[in-house]
Amino acid sequence: MNDMPVFKSFLREQLENQKELEKAIKEKDYEKAEELIAKMIDRTQKGIEDN
Secondary structure (H helix, E strand, O other), rough: OOHHHHHHHHHHHHHHHHHHHHHHHHHHOOHHHHHHHOOOOOHHHHHHOOO
């Protein structure tokens, strides 16, 4: 079974989240940064549990 497309999709989503997080930190919007981190953790945890 080839899981590479699923993994690449996950990586694209993570990259987008990281860019948003970087922007929030640069703008010193720490509340938004914390929300983004929580979202990333939650989605990653759910992804692990689905497998």
